[in-house]
Amino acid sequence: MKITAIESCILTVPTPRPMALQYPQQKLVVAEIATDEGVKGLGYSLVFGGGGAEAVLAYVERLKAVLLGEDPLFVGRLWDRMFRADMGIKKHGVAAYALSALDIGLWDIAGKAAGLPLYKLWGGVTERIPAYGSGGWSKYSEQELVAEAEKYAELGCRYYKMKIHHTDPRENAKRVEAVQRAVGGRMRMMVDVNQRLDVQGNLRQAALLEDFDLVWYEEPVLADDNAACAEVAHAIRIPVATGENHYTRWEFRDLIERRAARYLMPDVCRALGFTETLKIGHLAAAHGLALSPHVVHELSLHIVGTLANAFLVEFIDWTPPDLFEEMPQCRDGHFVISSRPGHGMALARGAVEKYRSR
Numbered sequence: 229m230k231i232t233a234i235e236s237c238i239l240t241v242p243t244p245r246p247m248a249l250q251y252p253q254q255k256l257v258v259a260e261i262a263t264d265e266g267v268k269g270l271g272y273s274l275v276f277g278g279g280g281a282e283a284v285l286a287y288v289e290r291l292k293a294v295l296l297g298e299d300p301l302f303v304g305r306l307w308d309r310m311f312r313a314d315m316g317i318k319k320h321g322v323a324a325y326a327l328s329a330l331d332i333g334l335w336d337i338a339g340k341a342a343g344l345p346l347y348k349l350w351g352g353v354t355e356r357i358p359a360y361g362s363g364g365w366s367k368y369s370e371q372e373l374v375a376e377a378e379k380y381a382e383l384g385c386r387y388y389k390m391k392i393h394h395t396d397p398r399e400n401a402k403r404v405e406a407v408q409r410a411v412g413g414r415m416r417m418m419v420d421v422n423q424r425l426d427v428q429g430n431l432r433q434a435a436l437l438e439d440f441d442l443v444w445y446e447e448p449v450l451a452d453d454n455a456a457c458a459e460v461a462h463a464i465r466i467p468v469a470t471g472e473n474h475y476t477r478w479e480f481r482d483l484i485e486r487r488a489a490r491y492l493m494p495d496v497c498r499a500l501g502f503t504e505t506l507k508i509g510h511l512a513a514a515h516g517l518a519l520s521p522h523v524v525h526e527l528s529l530h531i532v533g534t535l536a537n538a539f540l541v542e543f544i545d546w547t548p549p550d551l552f553e554e555m556p557q558c559r560d561g562h563f564v565i566s567s568r569p570g571h572g573m574a575l576a577r578g579a580v581e582k583y584r585s586r
Contacts, residue, residue: 240585250365255281271333273497287326331501339570347533359543364390384561389418397433420446434464444469458486472522495522513537
């Protein structure tokens with residue numbers, strides 16, 4: 229089998245309310261990989277909020293030359309070639325999103341060629357995956373915040389994550405309290421700082437949240453500063469989660485060695501695709517840490533279904549019904565991984581024509 233063509237584009241997709249208050253649109257950088265045997269692989273990276281998608285597409289174009297004419301079933305070899313291409317460009321940020329999209333497409337081909345969904349190809353542990361509802365952005369009113377949490381509770385989710393972005397930590401605590409008052413008997417909560425505070429700011433904020441029995445306190449400081457993350461993790465009484473803006477196993481190794489988090493959160497669209505995310509997951513397992521992948525639950529399901537130390541997928545209910553042929557459905561707070569070979573996702577007929585922006 230040989231790769232004969234790679235078609236790529238950007239899909240710009242509007243989001244529904246209330247998410248649209250914070251992020252009016254999302255962008256997917258898509259790469260469809262064709263082979264001489266007719267097997268095709270769909271790869272894509274969700275560029276959250278859309279910023280930088282054009283740069284990601286440009287680097288996908290650059291990496292095509294590494295893959296064309298090669299056997300797509302040598303996924304590991306091709307991943308290494310992409311990673312080592314342009315050694316002056318570190319495979320973080322834009323380059324990581326691009327490599328991720330192509331790696332996801334290669335694994336889709338591998339699963340289809342084997343006739344297996346990816347989690348079974350990788351030696352899966354379960355097909356039924358619990359999810360947490362996620363959102364709660366700062367531009368939501370308190371009423372919208374509670375309504376979103378209630379929506380996920382009605383779907384059976386036992387966990388809900390919200391942002392704590394207000395400059396006054398007491399206001400953040402009030403919003404957490406309002407949600408917990410509404411759903412506390414049915415759901416536990418997580419909070420997400422999104423890198424907005426320094427160490428002292430996190431200590432003040434976490435102290436006001438300790439009585440809410442939170443599952444985790446997410447991304448407290450700049451993702452570049454693992455030392456500060458560790459300082460927060462050692463000082464507060466809520467477990468820390470981080471990793472959505474870390475890209476390689478070596479970055480995660482540093483988090484682990486510093487004991488900077490109890491929950492690691494690689495994003496398959498950023499952490500260099502399925503190939504590297506699985507390695508990060510095994511590394512976490514060797515150190516007794518849980519893995520909870522960041523967003524794109526429809527792809528992350530295969531990671532969680534493969535790893536015994538994986539804990540929850542992040543469910544953000546935003547995709548329109550005409551984007552994919554079939555999205556996994558959340559029932560009783562769980563997703564059941566599709567039995568379709570590969571990762572199981574396919575763009576709906578007409579989706580490219582409707583949403584393509586470049």
